Amino acid sequence: MxxxxxxxxxxxAAAVQRVRDQLSFPFTARPQAMTVYIRFVELGSVQANxxxxxxxxxxxTTLGRLFISSNGSxxxxxxxxxxxxxxxxxxxxxxxxxxxxxxxVLNANGSVLLxxxxxxxxxxxxxxxxxxxxxSYWGTATIWFNSVGASGVGFVALRDVKIVAxxxxxxxxxxxxxxx
Amino acid sequence: xxxxxxxxxxxxxxxxxxxxxxxxLLREPLRELRPAHQQSVFVAExxxxxxxxxxxxxxxxxxxxxxxxxxxxxxxxxxxxxxGSKLRTVTYVPNLGDADxxxxxxxxxxxxxxxxxxxxxxxxxxxxxxVEIRLRKTDRTPFADTxxxxxxxxxxxGGRMEEATFSRAGVASYAALAGGGGYGTLSTGAAAAARTHxxxxxxxxxxxxxxxxxxxxxxxxxxxxxxxxxxxxxTKIGGLIATTGQADPRGGTGAALINDNTxxxxxxxxxxxxxxAPSTIRVxxxxxxxxxxxxxxxxxxxxxxxxxxxxxxxxxxGIGIKWSSDKPVLTVETGVAIGVPEKWRGxxxxxxxxxxxxxxTGNYLLDWIPxxxxxxxxxxxxxxxxxxxxxxx
Numbered sequence: 001m002x003x004x005x006x007x008x009x010x011x012x013a014a015a016v017q018r019v020r021d022q023l024s025f026p027f028t029a030r031p032q033a034m035t036v037y038i039r040f041v042e043l044g045s046v047q048a049n050x051x052x053x054x055x056x057x058x059x060x061t062t063l064g065r066l067f068i069s070s071n072g073s074x075x076x077x078x079x080x081x082x083x084x085x086x087x088x089x090x091x092x093x094x095x096x097x098x099x100x101x102x103x104x105v106l107n108a109n110g111s112v113l114l115x116x117x118x119x120x121x122x123x124x125x126x127x128x129x130x131x132x133x134x135x136s137y138w139g140t141a142t143i144w145f146n147s148v149g150a151s152g153v154g155f156v157a158l159r160d161v162k163i164v165a166x167x168x169x170x171x172x173x174x175x176x177x178x179x180x
Numbered sequence: 181x182x183x184x185x186x187x188x189x190x191x192x193x194x195x196x197x198x199x200x201x202x203x204x205l206l207r208e209p210l211r212e213l214r215p216a217h218q219q220s221v222f223v224a225e226x227x228x229x230x231x232x233x234x235x236x237x238x239x240x241x242x243x244x245x246x247x248x249x250x251x252x253x254x255x256x257x258x259x260x261x262x263x264g265s266k267l268r269t270v271t272y273v274p275n276l277g278d279a280d281x282x283x284x285x286x287x288x289x290x291x292x293x294x295x296x297x298x299x300x301x302x303x304x305x306x307x308x309x310x311v312e313i314r315l316r317k318t319d320r321t322p323f324a325d326t327x328x329x330x331x332x333x334x335x336x337x338g339g340r341m342e343e344a345t346f347s348r349a350g351v352a353s354y355a356a357l358a359g360g361g362g363y364g365t366l367s368t369g370a371a372a373a374a375r376t377h378x379x380x381x382x383x384x385x386x387x388x389x390x391x392x393x394x395x396x397x398x399x400x401x402x403x404x405x406x407x408x409x410x411x412x413x414x415t416k417i418g419g420l421i422a423t424t425g426q427a428d429p430r431g432g433t434g435a436a437l438i439n440d441n442t443x444x445x446x447x448x449x450x451x452x453x454x455x456x457a458p459s460t461i462r463v464x465x466x467x468x469x470x471x472x473x474x475x476x477x478x479x480x481x482x483x484x485x486x487x488x489x490x491x492x493x494x495x496x497x498g499i500g501i502k503w504s505s506d507k508p509v510l511t512v513e514t515g516v517a518i519g520v521p522e523k524w525r526g527x528x529x530x531x532x533x534x535x536x537x538x539x540x541t542g543n544y545l546l547d548w549i550p551x552x553x554x555x556x557x558x559x560x561x562x563x564x565x566x567x568x569x570x571x572x573x
Contacts, residue, residue, distance in 0.1 A: 002573050004518055005465040005532040007375075007394060008353045008366065009401035009571060012408070015454070017400040022347045023374065023393070028280040029332040041379055041392055048397070097519045099381065141280070143333060146395035157377055157392035163333035176331070 004044035004096050006155060020153045027056055027143035029165070031064050031135045036104040037162045037173035038068070042094040043155035045146070046070045051154030052147055053102065054161070057139035059148050061085075064135025068104050068114065069152060077104045077114040077126070081135040086112055088126035094118045099159075101179075103170045110134045115170055123170045190248075191271040191282075192263045202263070204256045209274040210246030215322065216314065217242055218288075241320035243288060250299055251309040257296060261311070265292040269318060278332075283323055285315040338376050338391040346374045354394050355379070359431055360525025362387030366429040366467075366569075386523075402453045402572040403546055409436035409567065413451050420447030420550070428568050429467055429528040437471065439564035440551045449548040452491070453572060459540045464488050464497040464515075465532035465571045467524065470506050471550065471564035484565040485513065485549040486531065488572060496544070499533045500552075501565070528568070546570060 009018045038054050045051045049072035057065030057080075065080045076089035094100045094116070103115040103123070110132035115125040145161070147153040162177045188209040192202050219240025224233040251257045264270055264287025272283045290311065299308040317323065324343060354375035355364035369375045377394035380386045405411040410424040421439045428435035440447030455462065466486050484501035498513030508521050508529050515536055521529040548570065551563035 001460045002399065002463045003461060003534060005463045005530075005571065006396050006399045006573060007377075008465075008467075008530075008569050009399065009406075009573070010353070010368075010569070011401050011404055011406045013404060013413070015400050015402045015404070015456075017350075017398055018352050018396070019349045020398045021352070021374070021395045022345075023395060024345045025333070025335065025343060027333055029278050030280075032277075034332060043396070051397075095519075145393075153397040155396050157337075157379055157394050159337050159390065159392050161333065161335045162331065165330045165332055177336075 001047075003047045004155065006043075020147070020150070022147055022150065022153075024142050024144045026141060027138070027163075028141050029163070030137060031066070031106075033108040033166055034106050035164050035166065035168040035173060036066070036068065036106075037101070037160070037164070037170075037177055038104075038158070039099070039101045039160040039177065039179060041157035041159070042096060042098045042100050043157055044096060045154030045156050046075060046093045047072065048154050050152050052144060052152040053154065053156060054104075055144040055148040055152070056142070057148075058142065059151055060139045063139030064137055065139055066104070066106055066112075067148065068102055070154070075102060075114060075116060077112045079106055079110060079112045079129075079132055081110070081133050084132060086110065086129040086132045088112050088114050088129045090114055090116050090124065090126055092116070092118075092124060101170065101174075103168075103173055105167050107131075107167060108134070117170060187276060189273045189276055190260055191273065192260065192268050194259075194263050194266075194268055202256075202259065204253060204260050206248060207250040207252075210244075210272070210313070211249050212312075213244060213246040215242065216245050218316075241316050242322040243314055243316045244283075244285075244323045245312065245314050247310055247312045249308075249310045250302055251296070251311070252307075254296065254309055257309060257311065261287065261290060261294055261313075262292060263287070264313075270315070272315060283315070284318045286318060287313060288316050289314040337393045341374055344374075346372065348372060348374075352394075352396070355388060355524070357388060357391075360429075362389070363526075364388050364429070364524045365431050366524060380523075399573045400456075402455050402544075403570040404451055404453060406569050406571065407434040409438070409449055409548075415450045417448040417450055418446040420449055422449055426566055426568075427526055429524040429526060431525065435467070435469070435566050435568040437564055437566050438548055438550045439471070440549075440562060441564075442562060446552075447550060449567075451546050452543055453546050454543050455539060455541055455572065457541050459538045461535050461537065462488070462497070462539045463518070463532060463534045463571075463573050464499065464546075465530060465573075466548070467528050467530050467568040468501060468508060469527045469529070469566035469568075470503050470508075471566060483511075483552055484563075485547065485552045486567075486570065487513070487547045487549070488535075489545040489547065491543050491545060493545075496535050496539055497533055499531055501531065528566075544572075546572060 055067035188206040190204040220237040299310040302308040354377040356367040375394040378388035426435040487498040497515040500511035
């Protein structure tokens with residue numbers, strides 16, 4: 001459902017479709033306690049149900065995965081293993097055009113937490129989810145941005161991504177990212 | 181000191197030895213890492229330095245320079261250098277807890293003859309050694325994520341993407357930094373080219389100051405002849421005069437000046453478009469620039485309008501446009517406002533608004549109106565406006 005404008009599409013005698021972008025990188029680090037920091041300009045992903053901001057693994061719901069997505073209203077973080085998953089969901093959404101920083105934490109006990117700072121304001125966080133056994137491997141050793149494969153495609157203008165072993169605060173992640 | 185044997189390693193296979201693999205365990209990953217590059221470069225420069233030419237051979241090879249510190253396996257470290265001197269493939273594993281992150285390399289320096297140095301901190305007291313090594317991956321590509329073992333992934337917009345897998349089957353537009361005084365030149369990225377898209381901070385009014393990577397879902401623009409208002413697809417109603425060939429936000433001349441120079445006619449540039457399934461909320465957008473002052477202000481409070489109507493004449497999205505100096509001030513005539521106008525080169529602004537509810541599929545009327553009078557959808561105004569690139573998605 002188009003709720004926001006996308007980039008301009010030139011037309012002539014007929015309507016024209018711009019197809020989706022799809023981006024991934026290799027990601028060889030195994031599942032472990034880690035902090036994911038991603039900074040982007042909100043262009044509508046938060047309104048698109050299950051659109052992925054970042055996703056480690058693949059689309060399989062029976063393999064190790066960690067992703068930040070939207071539930072259609074707010075961003076959320078999900079950690080899944082072979083049999084189950086845990087999700088933590090924020091209670092506030094960024095507005096269109098806002099500069100957003102998300103800090104996703106995967107704790108050593110498999111629980112997750114998501115923090116959000118909009119336009120440099122104080123970080124708000126979810127409660128920490130219940131624990132979950134950590135997978136021994138990701139579904140694939142791949143990190144996706146703005147989708148997972150051809151699914152969960154959103155709209156973002158991506159600025160920085162840092163993934164650091166261990167649990168770190170938003171301020172520490174900003175130092176890692178050189179954005180503080 | 182907090183160092184632990186075995187957090188990183190250098191591995192190699194040497195047929196001169198009796199073991200399947202030699203391992204030099206490092207107490208900590210290579211330190212003082214910095215990227216390096218080697219390429220055959222030939223420079224020709226005039227005597228007054230006013231002319232300079234550079235000739236290069238190939239793309240060269242990326243390298244990594246770092247120090248082995250706190251080494252207590254003196255012979256192992258020397259055997260490593262000896263293996264490198266024989267052009268054995270040596271593998272650097274910066275974190276044995278993440279053994280898949282490994283780099284097959286050649287040792288570029290030092291080669292035999294050489295001598296190990298005393299470690300700067302622990303050499304005199306403990307006899308530990310250090311040596312600076314220069315590695316080149318066997319495939320000559322850059323090293324990634326070797327700088328600190330805690331950093332599992334790092335990427336920044338505008339950064340290297342040769343290791344990424346990116347796809348987009350068609351062209352797509354983005355804002356380039358060059359040529360527009362920092363306000364953005366509308367540009368087109370080729371198929372399969374990731375878009376480095378320049379943006380400004382929150383207000384979107386200032387110059388674009390930082391790069392982003394623009395990633396989007398598929399969308400369709402149902403507006404036709406978006407850069408050709410001279411096309412017969414666009415009907416000029418009420419005596420509207422469309423002068424094409426105007427400067428546009430691409431830096432080209434694809435825009436048009438639409439002019440309604442009488443209050444009687446209600447000049448409009450109109451086309452019929454067909455919105456296909458699904459029935460959903462739709463977004464209307466377009467680029468505008470203030471018209472020539474001699475006619476823009478002829479009728480007090482006259483305003484421009486970009487709107488989408490049903491064929492029965494019911495307005496589903498309507499954006500009222502007035503000007504404060506050269507900045508548009510928008511009013512929602514029908515629909516829901518989205519963000520603030522985004523500034524582009526040459527005094528252009530992109531405006532946008534969405535429908536309140538779902539639009540059913542079928543034909544709609546898309547209107548550019550330069551002077552729509554003071555209220556409602558009346559056509560009593562008089563004036564002109566530059567327009568470009570309407571989009572209904």
